Amino acid sequence: xxxxxxxxxxxxxxxxxxxxxxxxxxxxxxxxxxxxxxxxxxxxxxxxxxxxxxxxxxxxxxxxxxxxxxxxxxxxxxxxxxxxxxxxxxxxxxxxxxxxxxxxxxxxxxxxxxxxxxxxxxxxxxxxxxxxxxxxxxxxxxxxxxxxxxxxxxxxxxxxxxxxxxxxxxxxxxxxxxxxxxxxxxxxxxxxxxxxxxxxxxxxxxxxxxxxxxxxxxxxxxxxxxxxxxxxxxxxxxxxxxxxxxxxxxxxxxxxxxxxxxxxxxxxxxxxxxxxxxxxxxxxxxxxxxxxxxxxxxxxxxxxxxxxxxxxxxxxxxxxxxxxxxxxxxxxxxxxxxxxxxxxxxxxxxxxxxxxxxxxxxxxxxxxxxxxxxxxxxxxxxxxxxxxxxxxxxxxxxxxxxxxxxxxxxxxxxxxxxxxxxxxxxxxxxxxxxxxxxxxxxxxxxxxxxxxxxxxxxxxxxxxxxxxxxxxxxxxxxxxxxxxxxxxxxxxxxxxxxxxxxxxxxxxxxxxxxxxxxxxxxxxxxxxxxxxxxxxxxxxxxxxxxxxxxxxxxxxxxxxxxxxxxxxxxxxxxxxxxxxxxxxxxxxxxxxxxxxxxxxxxxxxxxxxxxxxxxxxxxxxxxxxxxxxxxxxxxxxxxxxxxxxxxxxxxxxxxxxxxxxxxxxxxxxxxxxxxxxxxx
DNA sequence: GTGCCATCAAGTTG
DNA sequence: CCAACTTGATGGCA
Numbered sequence: 001x002x003x004x005x006x007x008x009x010x011x012x013x014x015x016x017x018x019x020x021x022x023x024x025x026x027x028x029x030x031x032x033x034x035x036x037x038x039x040x041x042x043x044x045x046x047x048x049x050x051x052x053x054x055x056x057x058x059x060x061x062x063x064x065x066x067x068x069x070x071x072x073x074x075x076x077x078x079x080x081x082x083x084x085x086x087x088x089x090x091x092x093x094x095x096x097x098x099x100x101x102x103x104x105x106x107x108x109x110x111x112x113x114x115x116x117x118x119x120x121x122x123x124x125x126x127x128x129x130x131x132x133x134x135x136x137x138x139x140x141x142x143x144x145x146x147x148x149x150x151x152x153x154x155x156x157x158x159x160x161x162x163x164x165x166x167x168x169x170x171x172x173x174x175x176x177x178x179x180x181x182x183x184x185x186x187x188x189x190x191x192x193x194x195x196x197x198x199x200x201x202x203x204x205x206x207x208x209x210x211x212x213x214x215x216x217x218x219x220x221x222x223x224x225x226x227x228x229x230x231x232x233x234x235x236x237x238x239x240x241x242x243x244x245x246x247x248x249x250x251x252x253x254x255x256x257x258x259x260x261x262x263x264x265x266x267x268x269x270x271x272x273x274x275x276x277x278x279x280x281x282x283x284x285x286x287x288x289x290x291x292x293x294x295x296x297x298x299x300x301x302x303x304x305x306x307x308x309x310x311x312x313x314x315x316x317x318x319x320x321x322x323x324x325x326x327x328x329x330x331x332x333x334x335x336x337x338x339x340x341x342x343x344x345x346x347x348x349x350x351x352x353x354x355x356x357x358x359x360x361x362x363x364x365x366x367x368x369x370x371x372x373x374x375x376x377x378x379x380x381x382x383x384x385x386x387x388x389x390x391x392x393x394x395x396x397x398x399x400x401x402x403x404x405x406x407x408x409x410x411x412x413x414x415x416x417x418x419x420x421x422x423x424x425x426x427x428x429x430x431x432x433x434x435x436x437x438x439x440x441x442x443x444x445x446x447x448x449x450x451x452x453x454x455x456x457x458x459x460x461x462x463x464x465x466x467x468x469x470x471x472x473x474x475x476x477x478x479x480x481x482x483x484x485x486x487x488x489x490x491x492x493x494x495x496x497x498x499x500x501x502x503x504x505x506x507x508x509x510x511x512x513x514x515x516x517x518x519x520x521x522x523x524x525x526x527x528x529x530x531x532x533x534x535x536x537x538x539x540x541x542x543x544x545x546x547x548x549x550x551x552x553x554x555x556x557x558x559x560x561x562x563x564x565x566x567x568x569x570x571x572x573x574x575x576x577x578x579x580x581x582x583x584x585x586x587x588x589x590x591x592x593x594x595x596x597x598x599x600x601x602x603x604x605x606x607x608x609x610x611x612x613x614x615x616x617x618x619x620x621x622x623x624x625x626x627x628x629x630x631x632x633x634x635x636x637x638x639x640x641x642x643x644x645x646x647x648x649x650x651x652x653x654x655x656x657x658x659x660x661x662x663x664x665x666x667x668x669x670x671x672x673x674x675x676x677x678x679x680x
Numbered sequence: 681g682t683g684c685c686a687t688c689a690a691g692t693t694g
Numbered sequence: 695c696c697a698a699c700t701t702g703a704t705g706g707c708a
Contacts, residue, residue, distance in 0.1 A: 259702075
């Protein structure tokens with residue numbers, strides 16, 4: 001007990017009893033004597049906090065670690081399922097030839113997989129009690145129908161409470177990757193489902209509404225891909241950081257941050273709790289209750305219930321369910337996760353809402369009050385625990401005002417409000433409030449990479465599409481991308497590829513064509529900033545959606561021979577082929593479809609050039625290296641067809657909150673600092 | 681005590 | 695504005 005256990009060991013002992021793995025099963029002790037239930041009689045004593053009585057009856061000691069002071073809980077958790085992160089080997093069934101691949105629309109194939117999976121899931125021919133669901137899946141290379149077993153598991157949530165503390169760096173990274181991969185799958189399925197529905201409607205078939213979020217979560221639940229279902233976690237969820245952004249309630253369920261689809265209070269129910277009392281784990285402050293008062297660090301949170309379907313308070317709330325759980329959590333001093341649902345215009349959803357994880361709060365007070373409606377409501381005073389990173393929601397607000405009046409909010413530190421000098425669509429700010437370094441000011445800003453002239457001449461000219469209005473799926477450029485476009489209608493990258501072919505000057509389609517994304521340049525206000533830890537870094541003042549294009553990695557292209565000469569002088573060169581193949585993770589659905597095979601894209605020759613950023617550069621070269629990055633490289637061609645010289649385009653690998661540092665996996669050992677050392 | 685099932689309550693999304 | 699949607703908790707019954 002108490003020793004730091006690397007997750008690798010835990011993986012070896014997934015079913016071992018908790019004592020053997022160092023896990024701490026949090027047992028709620030029996031209350032002796034049992035306190036008075038908190039009931040409607042308090043309604044007669046309005047505004048009188050009734051907690052002192054309860055606190056006296058119960059020492060405010062952590063019931064889960066009765067022998068420890070609250071500050072010495074150095075234990076390492078425990079027991080995480082491997083679910084969703086098994087390295088599922090991509091099945092090596094007969095790979096399609098490149099020609100077949102071009103003819104057969106990859107998109108269509110995935111849609112089919114999706115459709116058949118759904119038709120089974122929604123009843124289909126099999127009784128629900130059947131342990132497996134047998135989806136009928138078309139196998140393109142044989143043009144026949146094959147049966148693939150897709151596991152159908154709908155496991156119940158566990159009631160065992162655990163708290164996760166002091167994860168090592170490796171563990172943090174591991175869980176972060178699990179969470180990211182899970183969210184990537186969710187997003188892929190969601191978008192796919194929406195596209196599928198759109199298609200059906202185009203054919204005059206589908207009449208159902210599009211709820212990609214619901215369908216994605218449902219499929220993932222069938223595949224047992226929801227996270228943290230085998231334990232109920234009190235406190236922070238491994239792999240989820242304060243400030244992380246979510247666009248759907250379902251997404252919160254899938255990662256295990258909040259397990260209620262609609263309700264604002266998530267809790268371990270009394271019936272499953274070890275002492276027969278419910279314990280709250282998380283709340284969502286969504287603005288749905290008129291009696292809520294949100295002051296950031298302190299929230300007056302209203303319990304749930306008592307509303308009619310128009311969200312109007314129509315009767316008294318009762319101390320049951322989540323309301324009782326919050327009260328019990330207060331009694332035991334158990335912290336709750338707080339997620340805020342706030343209006344944010346940059347959100348992709350129709351209601352323009354975003355959910356922000358804001359960290360842990362303690363319930364300090366609880367009373368029964370008369371709400372604005374005149375009906376009785378339960379109120380809870382939540383106070384944010386000290387020592388946590390800044391709240392995501394306040395960062396969001398700060399960034400919003402920073403966009404319009406940077407100098408008012410940060411009078412000191414801005415060296416430039418646009419180092420691109422209006423060469424980019426959006427300004428690139430330069431901020432340093434740490435030291436006197438001004439280096440980024442002294443370089444020529446290069447918006448697009450400069451390729452040598454022969455790169456253009458060597459490529460086959462005139463291979464563009466003939467679409468006059470908008471490009472459709474039978475467009476020549478779609479074929480070049482394996483029968484599908486790389487982007488959805490919002491310009492988000494759907495699936496990573498060795499190379500993405502955008503429409504370009506050889507095409508007849510207009511500039512607004514959906515297959516032109518990266519060539520239009522920046523979509524966000526970026527900021528180069530100085531930090532103690534990483535020197536120069538890059539962050540965005542806007543929220544960047546997962547899959548969104550951020551910027552190009554620009555510089556002057558050098559051939560191998562030129563690079564060899566230049567590097568003798570010790571200049572900084574970037575080698576494109578060194579970037580790790582993160583694109584392969586993007587849109588990978590092998591976890592979902594048993595026979596999912598990544599399409600055999602046309603082979604891409606190894607890239608044999610270097611990018612010199614010693615004189616001309618753009619914002620990208622200030623990005624920090626990370627082996628758990630939030631930005632990835634996707635090679636893109638648009639202004640020529642030379643596979644040897646693609647553009648290095650950077651895309652977001654997750655929803656990146658404003659002001660969070662962007663990082664890139666330069667694909668090299670940690671000791672090599674790929675980010676330019678500007679100081680020397 | 682346990683397992684199954686019907687019912688209910690919880691807001692979000694398009 | 696409203697219809698469609700889903701999960702988890704609970705209580706009754708076998």
